[in-house]
Amino acid sequence: MRKLIIVFILFWHFPVNAEKYIVASQNFNYYPHYNFKSSTHKGLIHTILQEFSAFSGHQFEYRPMPVLRLQRELEKGRIDLIYPDNPLFNNQDIFAKGKYYSHTIVRTIGGTMVNKADLRKDAANIKRLGVLWVLHHN
Incomplete structure (x- = not known):
């Protein structure tokens, strides 16, 4: 994800009245x-927007969809x-016409490490999975 359509970053720099915004994501x-x-745990974007909400009102x-x-709902x-x-x-x-994209707020690198003996096992054999995410301030 290089650029995101999260314009709330602009709100930190310009005074605006508190409003309600609808954030859509894929429905999974x-x-x-x-x-x-x-x-x-609702995830990274929820955490970021909750922090912004506490600051801005x-x-x-x-809305998952x-x-x-x-894109059609955004256009409408x-x-x-x-x-x-x-x-x-x-x-x-x-x-893409008329849309504003924020700077990158998260970069994703995915991968996994398994013991050599477990290389051919399928996902049904996974018992635990750790997820690490780090926020960076530029």
Whole structure:
């Protein structure tokens, strides 16, 4: 994810009235980025927006929806932000016009390490998985 359509970063620099924004995401669990159905850990973007909300008074409502609806709903003005979003995800001629992308707020590197003896085992054999995420301030 290089650039995201999270314009809330701009709000930190310019005074605005507290408002309610609708944040849309793909309708599946994409933890550690988001899991809005969780009662405890809703993910990175929820944590970031909650911190911003405490500072600014803005409120955020989260709406999961099918991937193909995200850009159309944004174009229609029914949602305010999409997370994650990247200009490479979309048809530039149709959906990228007039959109603002923030600087990168998270970079993802994925991988796993297993014992040599476990190389051919499938996912059903996994008992524990650790997830690490770190926020960097530039």
